[in-house]
Amino acid sequence: MNKYVKESIFKVLMVISVFIVIAYLVMIVGINVVKGGIVLIKNPAVVVTAPGPKYLLGGEGGILHAILGSILMVVPSTCISCAASYLIALFLQVDYIKNKLSNKLRVVFDVLWGIPSIIYGIFILNILIITNRRGSLGAGIITLALLQMPVIVRYMDEALNSVPNGIRESAYSLGATRLETAIAATKYALPGIIAGVLMGMGRAMGDAASVIFTSGAGNSMPKGLSKSAASLPVLIFQQANSFYPSVREHAYAASFVLIFIVIILNTVSRLCSKHFQKFTLGSGK
Amino acid sequence: MRKQNTRGKLDKAIKCLMAIIVSEVFIFFAALLVMLIQRSQLILSRYTVWELLFSSEWDPDKGLYGFLPAVTGTFFVTVLSLLIAIPISILSAVYISEYMPSAVKSYFQAFIDVLAGIPSVVFGLCALLVLMPFTRDVIGPLFGVKTTGMCVFTAALVLAAMVFPVIISITVESLGILPVGLKEQFLSLGATKWQLIEMVLFRAAGPGIISGIILGFGRAFGETMAVVMVIGNKNILIPSLFSPGQTLPGIIVGSFNEMMSVPEHQSALIFISLVLFIIVLFFNILANIIKNRLKSRWRYE
Numbered sequence: 001m002n003k004y005v006k007e008s009i010f011k012v013l014m015v016i017s018v019f020i021v022i023a024y025l026v027m028i029v030g031i032n033v034v035k036g037g038i039v040l041i042k043n044p045a046v047v048v049t050a051p052g053p054k055y056l057l058g059g060e061g062g063i064l065h066a067i068l069g070s071i072l073m074v075v076p077s078t079c080i081s082c083a084a085s086y087l088i089a090l091f092l093q094v095d096y097i098k099n100k101l102s103n104k105l106r107v108v109f110d111v112l113w114g115i116p117s118i119i120y121g122i123f124i125l126n127i128l129i130i131t132n133r134r135g136s137l138g139a140g141i142i143t144l145a146l147l148q149m150p151v152i153v154r155y156m157d158e159a160l161n162s163v164p165n166g167i168r169e170s171a172y173s174l175g176a177t178r179l180e181t182a183i184a185a186t187k188y189a190l191p192g193i194i195a196g197v198l199m200g201m202g203r204a205m206g207d208a209a210s211v212i213f214t215s216g217a218g219n220s221m222p223k224g225l226s227k228s229a230a231s232l233p234v235l236i237f238q239q240a241n242s243f244y245p246s247v248r249e250h251a252y253a254a255s256f257v258l259i260f261i262v263i264i265l266n267t268v269s270r271l272c273s274k275h276f277q278k279f280t281l282g283s284g285k
Numbered sequence: 286m287r288k289q290n291t292r293g294k295l296d297k298a299i300k301c302l303m304a305i306i307v308s309e310v311f312i313f314f315a316a317l318l319v320m321l322i323q324r325s326q327l328i329l330s331r332y333t334v335w336e337l338l339f340s341s342e343w344d345p346d347k348g349l350y351g352f353l354p355a356v357t358g359t360f361f362v363t364v365l366s367l368l369i370a371i372p373i374s375i376l377s378a379v380y381i382s383e384y385m386p387s388a389v390k391s392y393f394q395a396f397i398d399v400l401a402g403i404p405s406v407v408f409g410l411c412a413l414l415v416l417m418p419f420t421r422d423v424i425g426p427l428f429g430v431k432t433t434g435m436c437v438f439t440a441a442l443v444l445a446a447m448v449f450p451v452i453i454s455i456t457v458e459s460l461g462i463l464p465v466g467l468k469e470q471f472l473s474l475g476a477t478k479w480q481l482i483e484m485v486l487f488r489a490a491g492p493g494i495i496s497g498i499i500l501g502f503g504r505a506f507g508e509t510m511a512v513v514m515v516i517g518n519k520n521i522l523i524p525s526l527f528s529p530g531q532t533l534p535g536i537i538v539g540s541f542n543e544m545m546s547v548p549e550h551q552s553a554l555i556f557i558s559l560v561l562f563i564i565v566l567f568f569n570i571l572a573n574i575i576k577n578r579l580k581s582r583w584r585y586e
Contacts, residue, residue, distance in 0.1 A: 003476075003477050003479075003480060004477060006477070006479055006480075007477040007478060007479040007480075010376075010479045010482075011384070011479070013376055014376045014377065014379060014380035014384070015380065017372070017373040017374075017376040017377040017380070018376075018377040018380050018381070020373055020377075021373065021374065021377050021449055021453070024446050024449070025396070025400050025446070025449070025450075027411070027415060028400075028403070028407070028408060028411045028446060029400075029403070031411050031414055031415055032407055032410065032411060035414065084306050087299075087302060087303045087306050088303065088306055088307055088310065090303060091300075091303035091304065091306075091307050096300060096303065105307070107569070107570070107573055108310070108311070108314060109310075110569055110573070111314075111565065111566055111569045111570075112310075112314065114500075114503045114507070114565045114568070114569050115507070115561075115562060115565050116506075116507025116508070116509060116534055116561055116565065117507070117509070118507070118509045118534050118537055118538065118558070118561075119317070119321075119558045119561060119562055122321075122537065122554075122555060122558045123316075123317050123320060123321075126320055126324060126555070146313065149310070177292050177293060177295070177296040178296050178300070179295060179296045179299050180292075180296075199402065202402040202404075203402075205404065206402070206403070206404020206405065206406065206407070207404065207405075208404070208405070208406050208509075208510045209405075209509040209510055209534070209538065212538065233404055233405075233406040233510070236406040236407070236409075236410055237406050237409070237510055237513075237514065240406075240409070240410050240413055240514060241413070241514070251410065252410070255406070255407045255410050258404055258406075258407060259403065259407060262399070262402050262403055262404065263399055265402070266395075266398060266399050266402055270395065
């Protein structure tokens with residue numbers, strides 16, 4: 001076979017596969033936006049009404065409990081895990097421990113990242129069983145914090161690693177302590193750090209498998225840390241196969257809201273990194 | 286002088302705090318492993334690992350815990366989805382990084398990033414709405430089989446879609462960091478672009494591509510929700526790809542309600558988690574070793 005013929009064959013194959021990927025993914029976003037959009041346009045109040053007494057049997061109500069539950073679980077868990085991850089990521093830098101050791105620690109975080117989220121759920125569930133408690137908002141927060149920690153740590157670590165050595169060296173040469181140097185390096189790594197936090201948040205936002213065991217997943221409004229709470233992904237999972245069309249439609253609406261939140265998070269992360277890049281580009285070179 | 290002291294003390298205090306938090310993570314990791322092992326002792330004391338993994342009867346009411354249907358289900362779903370995803374995503378990643386004009390490229394990458402962040406339940410919902418009827422009405426008749434659409438094949442199709450962004454973004458990234466000189470030298474010898482890709486780029490970016498594939502495997506393997514929504518959840522040995530099946534994470538979610546009551550059943554489910562954990566651990570360490578090996582062998586700097 002002529003090399004030019006081969007070239008054109010593979011080019012066609014590549015175009016086809018790009019096309020498949022685009023079609024596939026446009027379809028996935030499109031179908032959710034269309035289906036959920038129709039429900040939301042017909043009845044926009046779904047998003048702000050609490051579920052009624054016979055909600056799962058096709059009764060009155062909306063998905064406010066899941067939206068609130070998701071926000072109440074994701075925001076505190078992101079804050080907790082953000083603070084912890086920042087300290088861990090700094091610790092993994094050469095300033096504190098040797099490179100060999102930190103490479104080994106990184107493997108642990110990679111493994112934690114790769115563990116299916118359902119195992120986190122089982123772990124917390126077992127602790128709940130041992131301590132004789134039931135699934136609650138607080139347990140959900142802890143699960144999600146653990147779940148997103150490895151993601152945030154690895155992103156922050158990558159971002160801090162890409163800081164030019166000159167910044168650290170000049171900070172040390174001025175007599176700064178390790179902490180002060182780390183803060184200077186953080187400013188440079190900020191775009192990557194924010195991207196990591198939002199990635200973790202996205203993971204926590206969309207994960208159903210871990211929360212379904214631990215947060216109780218009832219259909220009542222979240223009332224307190226020790227009470228059960230619903231969340232959007234769990235709601236979609238439970239209602240997508242329901243017999244009642246109205247219940248099913250609420251799952252579509254919920255998935256619309258979820259996709260909307262994910263896209264917003266992504267856009268914010270992009271805008272933030274652009275904004276902060278203005279201050280950092282070239283300052284280390 | 287005094288100020289210097291407080292600064293030094295603060296630095297040391299923060300270092301201690303960091304060390305505590307890092308060791309906390311290790312305690313969590315160890316606790317996870319210990320808990321999984323300890324809680325699956327009950328089932329392991331009655332049956333051997335071999336009996337559990339390779340017997341095909343699953344009936345918790347009668348005390349039969351055979352994971353073979355779920356093991357084969359997981360295996361087929363994962364392998365099939367990777368067979369679909371790997372060629373398509375590598376070819377499109379090559380196209381994105383080598384042929385696409387750079388203005389379009391950044392938009393495309395943003396698009397892929399958004400997709401990587403889309404939650405799995407949304408994929409599952411979409412599969413329920415589109416892929417299930419598609420398998421039932423188009424793919425099924427094409428192969429001459431009758432199927433409800435709730436089958437292993439549909440699950441593999443969804444998983445393939447979830448693996449695309451992982452492999453594509455890592456492959457594009459590892460092709461992007463190759464030095465331009467490498468490409469220019471080879472092209473100047475009169476090679477076509479595909480020859481360049483085949484002979485040089487795939488080798489030079491090899492470690493990145495392989496770790497992308499392993500990460501994609503991890504995502505497909507551990508995925509729970511999207512699969513549970515479309516696979517049909519029947520705990521039988523699958524006769525064909527178009528019949529309902531079960532996966533290991535699927536059993537755990539499916540038996541969630543019964544899990545609290547029977548200790549033996551509970552222990553069986555925790556044993557499944559242990560198996561998942563060990564497999565993920567194994568593949569992660571393997572990926573790491575491969576990456577380091579290949580990095581030292583294929584170095585283009």
